[in-house]
Amino acid sequence: xxxxxxxxxxxxxxxxxxxxxxxxxxxxxxxxxxxxxxxxxxxxxxxxxxxxxxxxxxxxxxxxxxxxxxxxxxxxxxxxxxxxxxxxxxxxxxxxxxxxxxxxxxxxxxxxxxxxxxxxxxxxxxxxxxxxxxxxxxxxxxxxxxxxxxxxxxx
Amino acid sequence: xxxxxxxxxxxxxxxxxxxxxxxxxxxxxxxxxxxxxxxxxxxxxxxxxxxxxxxxxxxxxxxxxxxxxxxxxxxxxxxxxxxxxxxxxxxxxxxxxxxxxxxxxxxxxxxxxxxxxxxxxxxxxxxxxxxxxxxxxxxxxxxxxxxxxxxxxxxxxxxxxxxxxxxxxxxxxxxxxxxxxxxxxxxxxxxxxxxxxxxxxxxxxxxxxxxxxxxxxxxxxxxxxxxxxxxxxxxxxxxxxxxxxxxxxxxxxxxxxxxxxxxxxxxxxxxxxxxxxxxxxxxxxxxxxxxxxxxxxxxxxxxxxxxxxxxxxxxxxxxxxxxxxxxxxxxxxxxxxxxxxxxxxxxxxxxxxxxxxxxxxxxxxxxxxxxxxxxxxxxxxxxxxxxxxxxxxxxxxxxxxxxxxxxxxxxxxxxxxxxxx
Numbered sequence: 001x002x003x004x005x006x007x008x009x010x011x012x013x014x015x016x017x018x019x020x021x022x023x024x025x026x027x028x029x030x031x032x033x034x035x036x037x038x039x040x041x042x043x044x045x046x047x048x049x050x051x052x053x054x055x056x057x058x059x060x061x062x063x064x065x066x067x068x069x070x071x072x073x074x075x076x077x078x079x080x081x082x083x084x085x086x087x088x089x090x091x092x093x094x095x096x097x098x099x100x101x102x103x104x105x106x107x108x109x110x111x112x113x114x115x116x117x118x119x120x121x122x123x124x125x126x127x128x129x130x131x132x133x134x135x136x137x138x139x140x141x142x143x144x145x146x147x148x149x150x151x152x153x154x155x
Numbered sequence: 156x157x158x159x160x161x162x163x164x165x166x167x168x169x170x171x172x173x174x175x176x177x178x179x180x181x182x183x184x185x186x187x188x189x190x191x192x193x194x195x196x197x198x199x200x201x202x203x204x205x206x207x208x209x210x211x212x213x214x215x216x217x218x219x220x221x222x223x224x225x226x227x228x229x230x231x232x233x234x235x236x237x238x239x240x241x242x243x244x245x246x247x248x249x250x251x252x253x254x255x256x257x258x259x260x261x262x263x264x265x266x267x268x269x270x271x272x273x274x275x276x277x278x279x280x281x282x283x284x285x286x287x288x289x290x291x292x293x294x295x296x297x298x299x300x301x302x303x304x305x306x307x308x309x310x311x312x313x314x315x316x317x318x319x320x321x322x323x324x325x326x327x328x329x330x331x332x333x334x335x336x337x338x339x340x341x342x343x344x345x346x347x348x349x350x351x352x353x354x355x356x357x358x359x360x361x362x363x364x365x366x367x368x369x370x371x372x373x374x375x376x377x378x379x380x381x382x383x384x385x386x387x388x389x390x391x392x393x394x395x396x397x398x399x400x401x402x403x404x405x406x407x408x409x410x411x412x413x414x415x416x417x418x419x420x421x422x423x424x425x426x427x428x429x430x431x432x433x434x435x436x437x438x439x440x441x442x443x444x445x446x447x448x449x450x451x452x453x454x455x456x457x458x459x460x461x462x463x464x465x466x467x468x469x470x471x472x473x474x475x476x477x478x479x480x481x482x483x484x485x486x487x488x489x490x491x492x493x494x495x496x497x498x499x500x501x502x503x504x505x506x507x508x509x510x511x512x513x514x515x516x517x518x519x520x521x522x523x524x525x526x527x528x529x530x531x532x533x534x535x536x537x538x539x540x541x542x543x544x545x546x547x548x549x550x551x552x553x554x555x556x557x558x559x560x561x562x563x564x565x566x567x568x569x570x571x572x573x574x575x576x
Contacts (some may be wrong), residue, residue: 060239061280063566069576083575088280098575103176107575137175139282 055144061088063140065098067107072096074122075109081147083107085140098139101129105139156260156289157383158270159296160241160277162234163284163304165254167196169233170223172282173565173573181220185209185560186436186499187464193225193436193499206501224561225499227437231459232566234439236281242455244273247446249387252396253439253459253498257293257387270312289314290322293385294378297335298325298353317381326379329353336375336385341368353379397435399424400494406445408489413442413480420495421476425469428497434465435497438472440479443492456483465501472497 008014056062067081075096077083083098091097096109099119108119108129117136119129162168166184171177181199183192191208192199202216209222234253242248247259263269270287277285288300295315302325303313315322332342334353344367350356357379365373374384387400399420407413417440428435441457460475476495563571 058280060236064569064572066572066574067576068574071576082572087282088276100175103178105175105573105575139175 055084056086058086058088061140062086065107067145070123071126072107072109072122075145076147077107077122077142077145078147078152081145083142084144084146086143087140089141089143091138091141096142098142100137100139101131101134103135107142110138156263156266156291157293157296158245158258158260158266159251159288159293159300160237160248160256160258160273161286161288161300161304162237162254163286164194164196165234165283166194166225166230167199168283169226169230170562171196172233173229174562177221183209183212183220183222184225185222186225186501187461190465191501192222193501222560225436225461226562226564227459227461227498228564228567229562231439231457233281233283234459235457237277237283237285238457239455240277240280241273244269244276248455250441250457250496251387251398252496257296260289267312267314270314271310274311285311287312291317291381292378292383293387294335294375295322295381298329301329301333323354326354326357327352331356334375334379336371341372344368396500397424397427397433397497398494399427399496400441400492402492403490406448406451406489406491408487410480410484410486413484413490413493414477416493417476417480417495418473420493421473422469424495424497425467425472428467428472428500432503433500434467434503435462435472436465436499436501437461437497438475438479439496439498440476440483441494441496442480442483442488442490443494444488445491448489451489454485454488456485458483459498465499467503 063085065083065085067077067083068079070079077096085098089095091110093110093112096107097119098105098107099110100106101119106119108121111118111120111128113128113130117131119131119136121128167177167182170182170184177196179198180196181202182196183199183203184194185191186193191206192203193206195203195205199220202220203212212220212222230253234250237254238248238250238256241256241258245258245260246262249257251257260266260269266289270289274285274287277283286300286304288296288298288303289312290296290299299313299315302315303309303311306313315325329352330342331337331345331350331352332339334356337345337356345351345356348359348367350359356376359376361373361376364376377384387398401416401420403412403416421438424435424438437459439457439459441455443455444451444453446453458479460479462471462475466472480493563573565571565573
């Protein structure tokens with residue numbers, strides 16, 4: 001339902017306001033729908049799949065770091081794994097991050113306990129690190145971990 | 156509008172990114188062979204002068220200071236990251252040194268805010284703090300950058316607009332010897348003429364300057380007056396680095412063409428070195444594709460090749476530059492420009508005076524030894540490790556000391572990645 005047009009202070013013409021008084025129910029299609037189908041006349045060719053391009057979206061802000069120890073095994077990060085870390089992402093609760101706590105770099109999960117930020121481990125043997133009163137700098141967000149299966153240790 | 160982006164204490168800052176414990180601490184970076192201090196963090200500046208040989212630092216001071224060998228691979232990679240990050244926010248980036256670049260800032264309504272944004276993104280993505288100076292010419296942008304760096308009130312970004320009181324004041328307080336392109340010698344001659352500040356030089360008669368000095372200085376005066384007329388090709392400042400580069404008449408993707416260009420640039424750079432009695436510690440090689448060609452994929456690689464020891468030898472410099480080119484060249488890209496920068500210059504005769512290991516005899520021996528090393532490595536590679544080994548005496552060889560204080564090459568070697576628990 002459209003009201004009268006009017007000129008907003010930002011110099012945009014407002015055509016109308018959304019009417020939120022009525023809720024419309026629409027059916028949900030929950031199977032993925034592909035728009036169209038691959039055409040032999042596609043503009044570009046892919047010669048091969050580039051793994052780096054696929055995994056790394058911000059090359060100038062992405063760094064490779066080696067994980068040591070077993071503090072994050074519950075997240076699937078094992079000693080010797082290759083972590084792909086992106087500094088350009090804004091860290092959010094639940095992100096696995098590389099963080100500097102009092103100058104020391106560590107790989108942990110950013111979490112909230114009782115509304116206080118903590119660094120959580122992925123291993124019951126390592127207690128959460130409370131950040132109150134400490135200097136925390138998030139160095140980067142860990143976006144992928146690469147675990148090689150051949151030559152893995154047996155716990 | 157032209158901006159000059161300059162990294163603060165670049166080498167020390169690179170080390171700090173991967174070792175946060177070094178934040179706020181005095182750090183000194185040493186030249187190859189762990190000779191002299193070539194870079195300092197702000198905290199080191201009051202304690203140790205630039206160029207001081209490491210062995211001359213007093214023990215009391217040495218204890219509180221972290222000394223590291225120059226990790227050129229790391230610095231070169233971080234430099235590339237900084238410039239690539241900046242490139243996403245401006246229409247052109249022209250690297251001028253390993254840690255400085257001129258950028259094009261046309262079309263921004265609030266250029267200061269935009270540069271603050273660039274500063275924040277660079278710090279976030281690379282961990283490197285930078286200062287940005289903005290003005291209508293490169294020479295003035297250099298003045299603005301100097302102010303941005305030294306005066307904390309600017310929060311890292313200083314814009315000197317033409318005809319502004321700020322610009323006038325800044326030039327009146329800027330010593331003429333610090334103006335881009337004015338060395339100590341020229342400054343002394345200018346003092347005789349009563350020209351002491353950048354403002355004085357700006358007011359000078361350009362014809363007179365051209366007659367009494369050179370057309371180069373005349374251009375500096377014009378730039379101080381707001382007329383941009385200095386191109387980046389073939390610029391050099393004796394103190395910091397020598398840069399030789401040229402845009403190609405025609406875009407080329409041929410390695411052969413690039414090798415020829417790099418050979419010429421490296422050779423000319425070495426000539427300039429010898430002309431000013433300097434030696435260089437590393438060579439930076441870069442390539443540039445044409446940013447105006449949207450149909451062409453962009454690729455702007457660069458790499459720093461450390462020189463085994465500070466040198467002005469054409470052969471060694473050309474060899475290093477060619478090695479760098481081979482490492483960054485990729486087929487299928489149309490390049491517009493190639494260049495070679497010679498980094499961390501030092502006066503040649505200082506070498507002989509302070510560095511005990513650098514006497515001419517040893518230089519000869521060192522070169523011979525390098526060839527021997529290469530042969531050795533080749534044989535060992537082919538026939539298996541330890542097929543040939545050095546006799547005991549060699550293990551104390553001075554030029555091997557340089558690896559002692561080297562931090563890991565965190566971003567260029569798989570087996571030297573940062574390790575985190």
